[in-house]
Amino acid sequence: MEHPASGEENKLCRGQWRGIIVKYTLTKIWNLILHVKGGARVKGSVIKTEKLASLAPMAGAADSAFRQLCARFGAAFCTSEMVSAKALSLGDKKTPELLRHAQSERPFGAQIFGAEPETMASAASFICERFSPDFIDINMGCPAPKIVSGGAGSALMRSPALASDIVRAVCAASSVPVTVKMRAGWDSDTAAPFAAAMEEAGASRLTVHGRTRDEMYAPPVRYEAIAAAKRAVSIPVIGNGDIASPADALKMTELTRCDAVAVGRGALGDPALFERINAALRGEATPPAPTAKLSAELLREQAALAIEDKGIYRAMLELRKHAAWYVKGIPGAAKLRKRACEISSLEDLEAFIAQWLEL
Numbered sequence: 362m363e364h365p366a367s368g369e370e371n372k373l374c375r376g377q378w379r380g381i382i383v384k385y386t387l388t389k390i391w392n393l394i395l396h397v398k399g400g401a402r403v404k405g406s407v408i409k410t411e412k413l414a415s416l417a418p419m420a421g422a423a424d425s426a427f428r429q430l431c432a433r434f435g436a437a438f439c440t441s442e443m444v445s446a447k448a449l450s451l452g453d454k455k456t457p458e459l460l461r462h463a464q465s466e467r468p469f470g471a472q473i474f475g476a477e478p479e480t481m482a483s484a485a486s487f488i489c490e491r492f493s494p495d496f497i498d499i500n501m502g503c504p505a506p507k508i509v510s511g512g513a514g515s516a517l518m519r520s521p522a523l524a525s526d527i528v529r530a531v532c533a534a535s536s537v538p539v540t541v542k543m544r545a546g547w548d549s550d551t552a553a554p555f556a557a558a559m560e561e562a563g564a565s566r567l568t569v570h571g572r573t574r575d576e577m578y579a580p581p582v583r584y585e586a587i588a589a590a591k592r593a594v595s596i597p598v599i600g601n602g603d604i605a606s607p608a609d610a611l612k613m614t615e616l617t618r619c620d621a622v623a624v625g626r627g628a629l630g631d632p633a634l635f636e637r638i639n640a641a642l643r644g645e646a647t648p649p650a651p652t653a654k655l656s657a658e659l660l661r662e663q664a665a666l667a668i669e670d671k672g673i674y675r676a677m678l679e680l681r682k683h684a685a686w687y688v689k690g691i692p693g694a695a696k697l698r699k700r701a702c703e704i705s706s707l708e709d710l711e712a713f714i715a716q717w718l719e720l
């Protein structure tokens with residue numbers, strides 16, 4: 362026979378469960394309404410998504426100077442290079458430098474990586490207070506051995522429960538929406554259940570790179586993995602991988618039904634790509650690609666912005682690879698790339714540009 366007290370307890374449990382289910386259903390409906398209107402609401406935060414191209418985070422490449430140019434040409438938002446939550450928590454002096462950004466980059470997201478919910482949460486709280494980003498992005502896509510060996514980046518796709526704990530902890534510690542950048546999976550496609558788990562944990566938006574960790578960056582992006590993630594959630598999904606032209610962006614949106622796209626390598630050396638892609642996504646005529654003269658002017662500007670941010674020595678050193686990207690694909694690029702590796706001063710940069718424009 363059932364003890365009366367345990368019956369009461371059961372009733373209470375059933376009542377509590379009913380409350381949770383009602384709250385969950387109402388949140389889902391509310392998210393759906395906002396999603397249809399072009400945004401998603403989680404914990405009081407709304408992320409608006411226009412069908413536009415954003416700049417994908419790229420450590421060692423998409424620094425503030427480059428991001429400012431991309432934003433000027435219409436990148437929907439910019440994200441910092443990934444920063445280590447652990448390094449921040451240990452008071453590393455250099456790590457916060459990666460989070461410096463200009464107002465013109467906004468909406469600006471700070472991307473963190475790590476494998477411990479508490480460390481990730483305290484990093485997010487520190488970043489919100491010190492840098493006031495528009496969102497915090499959690500890196501669950503990096504395939505680099507030194508990142509995944511610590512359980513972070515794409516290794517989190519093997520541990521959805523831990524990944525969910527991280528999202529919950531970061532949401533609780535952040536004053537801004539929390540987003541997730543993920544892959545198709547670790548060694549097989551798990552994007553759909555993983556995306557659903559991230560939404561459930563509180564993520565406001567997902568960027569899905571359509572390759573598994575095993576695939577690194579090599580085989581063509583698989584649109585079906587992104588489409589599966591999109592079907593599994595009601596928050597906005599940004600499709601990422603292999604977008605280097607307006608046609609690529611249209612293909613991504615058509616094949617995956619994603620809400621917007623993120624462009625990485627295709628924008629390197631071509632920040633004006635965002636203007637062309639966004640025109641295509643809006644159904645407008647695509648402006649022409651910049652002439653060599655205009656591209657050279659953009660490279661000069663990028664150099665000036667980088668010098669302002671990092672000082673001449675570091676700026677010039679890091680500009681070498683950007684200079685090479687600006688001339689990729691043009692006849693004579695091999696010779697120019699060699700010259701790019703020798704840039705150490707503004708005079709060297711001008712000599713590089715003169716050689717480029719002579720071609």
Ligand SMILES: Cc1cc2nc3c(=O)[nH]c(=O)nc-3n(C[C@H](O)[C@H](O)[C@H](O)COP(=O)(O)O)c2cc1C
Nearest residue numbers: 417418419420442443542570602603604624625626
């Ligand atoms: C040099 C480089 C650095 C990258 N760094 C990051 C990073 O810090 N955080 C991140 O989430 N993804 C990073 N990625 C992955 C890109 O954001 C993007 O997902 C990937 O390059 C696929 O997009 P794409 O084909 O448009 O380049 C990096 C990629 C490259 C090539």
